[in-house]
Amino acid sequence: MNKxxxxxxxxxxxxxxxxxxxxxxxxxxxxxxxxxxxxxxLILAFERLSNDNVNFRLTMSLTPTLLSMLSDPLLxxxxxxxxxxxxxxxxxEVERTRWMPEFHHLANMYLTGFYESRNVFxxxxxxxxxxxxxxxxxxxxxxxxxxxxxxxxxxxxxxRPSVKAQVKVAVNQYEKIFARxxxxxxxxxxxxNPGQDEILKEAGLRYFFTDSHGVLHATPRPKYxxxxxxxxxxxxxxxxxxxxxxxxxxxxxxxxxGDYYYxxxxxxIGFDLDYDYIRPxxxxxxxxxxxxxxxxxxTGNHEKQPYIPHIAREHAASHAGNFMFNxxxxxxxxxDFLNKKPLxxxxxxxxxxxxxxxxxxxxxEFLIRKxxxxxxxxxxxxxxxxxxxxxxxxxATPSMSSWGWKGYSEMWLQGQNDWFYRHLHGSSERMTELVxxxxxxxxxxxxxxxxxxxxxxxxxxSDWAFIMGTGTHTSYAxxxxxxxxxxxxxxxxxxxxxxxxxxxxxxxxxxxNIFPEIDYRVHQ
Amino acid sequence: xxxxxxxxxxxxxxxxxxxxxxxxxxxxxxxxxGTPESVVEQAKFYTPAPPVAQAAGKSVSExxxxxxxxxxxxxxxxxxxxxxxxxxxxxxxxxxxxxxxGDEFYRxxxxxxxxxxSQVVFNGSNAHRFFDIHINEYANSWYIDAGSPGRSxxxxxxxxxxxxxxxxIVRSNTGSTPLAGPSWITDEEWMxxxxxFNRLYGLGFGLGSSPVKVKGLWEERLKREITSGALSxxxxxxxxxxxxxxxxxxxxxxxxxxxxxxxxxxxxQGKSIKLRPDGTFTLRFALxxxxxxxxxxxxxxxxxxxxxxxxxVTRETR
Numbered sequence: 001m002n003k004x005x006x007x008x009x010x011x012x013x014x015x016x017x018x019x020x021x022x023x024x025x026x027x028x029x030x031x032x033x034x035x036x037x038x039x040x041x042l043i044l045a046f047e048r049l050s051n052d053n054v055n056f057r058l059t060m061s062l063t064p065t066l067l068s069m070l071s072d073p074l075l076x077x078x079x080x081x082x083x084x085x086x087x088x089x090x091x092x093e094v095e096r097t098r099w100m101p102e103f104h105h106l107a108n109m110y111l112t113g114f115y116e117s118r119n120v121f122x123x124x125x126x127x128x129x130x131x132x133x134x135x136x137x138x139x140x141x142x143x144x145x146x147x148x149x150x151x152x153x154x155x156x157x158x159x160r161p162s163v164k165a166q167v168k169v170a171v172n173q174y175e176k177i178f179a180r181x182x183x184x185x186x187x188x189x190x191x192x193n194p195g196q197d198e199i200l201k202e203a204g205l206r207y208f209f210t211d212s213h214g215v216l217h218a219t220p221r222p223k224y225x226x227x228x229x230x231x232x233x234x235x236x237x238x239x240x241x242x243x244x245x246x247x248x249x250x251x252x253x254x255x256x257x258g259d260y261y262y263x264x265x266x267x268x269i270g271f272d273l274d275y276d277y278i279r280p281x282x283x284x285x286x287x288x289x290x291x292x293x294x295x296x297x298x299t300g301n302h303e304k305q306p307y308i309p310h311i312a313r314e315h316a317a318s319h320a321g322n323f324m325f326n327x328x329x330x331x332x333x334x335x336d337f338l339n340k341k342p343l344x345x346x347x348x349x350x351x352x353x354x355x356x357x358x359x360x361x362x363x364x365e366f367l368i369r370k371x372x373x374x375x376x377x378x379x380x381x382x383x384x385x386x387x388x389x390x391x392x393x394x395x396a397t398p399s400m401s402s403w404g405w406k407g408y409s410e411m412w413l414q415g416q417n418d419w420f421y422r423h424l425h426g427s428s429e430r431m432t433e434l435v436x437x438x439x440x441x442x443x444x445x446x447x448x449x450x451x452x453x454x455x456x457x458x459x460x461x462s463d464w465a466f467i468m469g470t471g472t473h474t475s476y477a478x479x480x481x482x483x484x485x486x487x488x489x490x491x492x493x494x495x496x497x498x499x500x501x502x503x504x505x506x507x508x509x510x511x512x513n514i515f516p517e518i519d520y521r522v523h524q
Numbered sequence: 525x526x527x528x529x530x531x532x533x534x535x536x537x538x539x540x541x542x543x544x545x546x547x548x549x550x551x552x553x554x555x556x557x558g559t560p561e562s563v564v565e566q567a568k569f570y571t572p573a574p575p576v577a578q579a580a581g582k583s584v585s586e587x588x589x590x591x592x593x594x595x596x597x598x599x600x601x602x603x604x605x606x607x608x609x610x611x612x613x614x615x616x617x618x619x620x621x622x623x624x625x626g627d628e629f630y631r632x633x634x635x636x637x638x639x640x641x642s643q644v645v646f647n648g649s650n651a652h653r654f655f656d657i658h659i660n661e662y663a664n665s666w667y668i669d670a671g672s673p674g675r676s677x678x679x680x681x682x683x684x685x686x687x688x689x690x691x692x693i694v695r696s697n698t699g700s701t702p703l704a705g706p707s708w709i710t711d712e713e714w715m716x717x718x719x720x721f722n723r724l725y726g727l728g729f730g731l732g733s734s735p736v737k738v739k740g741l742w743e744e745r746l747k748r749e750i751t752s753g754a755l756s757x758x759x760x761x762x763x764x765x766x767x768x769x770x771x772x773x774x775x776x777x778x779x780x781x782x783x784x785x786x787x788x789x790x791x792x793q794g795k796s797i798k799l800r801p802d803g804t805f806t807l808r809f810a811l812x813x814x815x816x817x818x819x820x821x822x823x824x825x826x827x828x829x830x831x832x833x834x835x836x837v838t839r840e841t842r
Contacts, residue, residue, distance in 0.1 A: 014568065027569075030568060030569060034568070092808070095807065095808070095809070096777070096808050096809055096810050097809075097810055098793070098795075098809055099809055099810065099811065099812055099816060100810050100812050103810070154600075154601070155600055157600075158598050158599075158600065158697055194700075212728045212729055213729075213742060215728075216706060216725055216728045216729070217702065217703045217704075217705065217706055217707065217742075218707065219703070219707040219709050220707055220709040220710050220711040220714070221706055221707050221709065221710050221711070221714075221716060221721055222714075223711070223714035223715070223716045224724070225721075225724035225725065225727060225728040226728040227724075227727075227728075240728070242728070242730070243728065243729050243730035244727070244730035245730075246730070247730050250561065250564075265567065274775075274777060277777075277808065334727070337720075337723070337724075338724075349561065349564045349565060349568075351564060351567070351568045352564045355567065355568065356564045356567045356568075394711065394713075394714040395711075396711070399702045399703055400601065400700070400702035401702065403561055404561070404562065405562055406603060407603070408601075408602060408603035408604070408702070409600070409601070409602050409603065410602055410603060410606075411562065413600060413602050413608055418608060418610070418665060419665075421598070421600065421610060422592070422598070422610050422612065422665075423588050423589070425598060426589070426591075426592035429592070430592070463569070466562075466565065466569075467569055470562075470566055473569075482588060485588055486588065489588070489589055
């Protein structure tokens with residue numbers, strides 16, 4: 001008999017980076033790398049699990065910006081160009097490493113992998129959203145939504161219409177793509193401020209997630225800690241992260257990804273090889289970048305040793321076994337302690353698996369298979385399924401919280417990024433003003449109003465504040481924030497003075513083409 | 525008495541200012557935020573160098589609006605202890621104040637008055653308490669050390685006149701700092717004994733189930749997160765290079781190139797290779813220590829003629 005539930009959540013997000021005005025754009029690689037290293041490996045794992053009739057349940061937030069990029073024909077073409085270049089490079093690597101068997105078989109591994117990526121990409125008509133949709137329709141994964149552009153809600157609370165717009169635009173896009181309503185939402189960065197659940201309720205969302213302290217510090221005290229959801233007064237359920245299971249994967253000390261036999265993320269041939277040789281495969285401006293071909297294992301404090309895939313794979317399997325064992329013990333203990341089946345919420349950034357932790361997808365697949373076949377203490381579930389089976393839960397108000405650095409808002413509100421909130425909020429107020437002035441309109445003004453909302457949403461991405469907050473390589477994040485705010489400001493002024501320049505508007509509609517169906521009136 | 529109070533306030537404010545300065549210096553010193561979550565998030569945004577060419581677009585030189593044309597102060601909560609306020613006051617408003625106050629305007633101190641308005645609908649005079657932060661006239665934002673989790677706050681930007689009178693220029697929204705520990709409020713229907721909750725609380729943070737005291741546990745967890753060094757133990761060449769003060773790596777590669785008839789068939793070490801349209805070829809090999817025998821064999825398209833040339837290359841590292 002099962003004594004508890006495990007709910008794995010993969011938060012799958014990238015900010016909207018699309019520059020048709022440039023032939024090559026470095027930051028677009030974030031998407032291409034994630035496709036090759038995370039999204040396609042996940043899809044292949046889901047396919048294998050389905051083909052083997054393994055019962056599994058995963059929750060995935062696919063953010064609206066990522067969905068937009070995955071569905072975008074320009075970026076799809078560019079991904080093909082990208083993977084074709086990698087295939088060409090891998091061919092050269094197979095040749096080049098002929099006298100070094102320890103690298104030669106790895107070069108072959110990458111070559112095979114890149115061909116497979118291209119095949120999967122073509123098989124889903126170049127749109128990987130089709131793959132995720134198919135697994136949702138088959139009842140394997142529960143796809144939830146996120147803020148439209150991953151705006152950090154606690155620092156938008158003073159301009160609530162913007163929070164509403166983030167939620168409504170996301171929900172509308174989800175319905176259009178997945179032909180159903182999203183059951184839940186991943187609040188960007190798990191950022192929650194009491195009362196924001198009302199906005200979720202209004203949009204028809206039934207649940208969201210917080211970090212552990214969101215529920216542990218809820219008022220009144222949560223009777224089951226983080227091991228059962230609470231209902232906000234609005235009736236929206238709040239699920240909190242379990243840190244014990246989280247830290248086994250995330251932590252530097254106990255975490256699996258630091259295993260010495262796992263692949264080293266930072267040793268990439270884009271940096272290691274002779275400049276003239278690698279030149280055609282790095283950035284056209286000549287900047288060395290990651291190619292994705294990495295030959296070393298983490299090794300420890302010695303000179304890096306070559307990567308040995310089959311040993312790494314065994315470690316992934318044993319780590320999956322260890323994770324499951326610990327969840328079984330955890331669930332058994334809690335079941336006796338609580339006199340109730342506990343729910344363990346384990347959320348991760350999807351890009352942890354594959355991109356950062358190369359063996360992570362293997363680990364996930366081993367875990368799913370072991371949970372399905374090797375035990376019956378825990379069963380995998382999704383929040384919707386859990387709420388269906390356990391509709392009665394305590395009512396409490398979660399505490400303001402995030403899963404970012406120090407647990408609150410400091411990552412997004414500090415010396416390097418605090419300057420731009422006056423502009424974000426000022427622009428939000430202007431947007432609200434425009435909606436009031438133009439309750440109904442058409443033609444050029446309507447196009448301009450819709451574009452103004454797109455620009456505002458794009459400026460709100462938490463990613464820009466995050467990158468500025470890290471203090472390194474911030475120029476792109478600053479430029480993006482400024483570009484969108486400046487475009488918004490010009491639109492606002494042009495709309496007010498009825499002098500919208502159609503050529504310029506067409507140009508930014510073409511560049512910032514996210515959310516084609518947007519209706520500016522959601523911002524109120 | 526009034527004077528004493530004013531001095532006390534001033535001292536209090538000076539202290540507050542000190543407190544404000546310290547953490548901001550910490551902020552500068554701090555390393556890249558080290559939660560494993562943020563390390564992974566950063567890895568996603570990995571860019572080795574700023575894309576200079578692209579960043580130098582036209583719009584960077586344009587600038588954002590100076591202001592949004594209204595008197596406004598916005599209060600945002602950063603964490604249980606700290607808040608941030610930014611403001612904008614128009615020249616007209618200052619002009620009006622100058623006209624009203626005359627010379628007194630220039631003698632007045634620019635002040636943020638922070639009110640504790642927990643559980644009250646604030647009307648300007650019913651706060652539980654307030655404290656003042658003296659700021660300079662050039663500041664347009666401030667980090668406020670409220671120091672009290674679980675309270676609600678409102679901030680006035682104003683002028684403190686030499687006679688102790690306070691004039692509000694603009695008043696903020698209300699912000700509430702979150703609790704820094706579990707709530708004291710329990711729910712009859714979902715009652716839980718204290719010792720049981722304490723264990724559950726530790727379990728929720730992954731700190732084990734020994735019935736620890738709840739107080740301070742959250743700070744403890746935060747401390748661990750920050751000092752853990754996160755995933756940096758995975759090491760990067762950048763960090764490794766910093767650890768060793770001086771370093772050198774040397775690798776060798778061998779280029780084998782040649783040419784033959786356009787339609788000849790060529791093998792290198794028995795493996796056939798593709799010629800360029802002009803009959804030339806280039807191969808590049810990573811060259812390890814040891815001896816490499818590299819027979820290059822060309823056969824004419826009719827198979828009648830054959831030539832073999834065999835370079836032998838030895839690498840030895842000392």
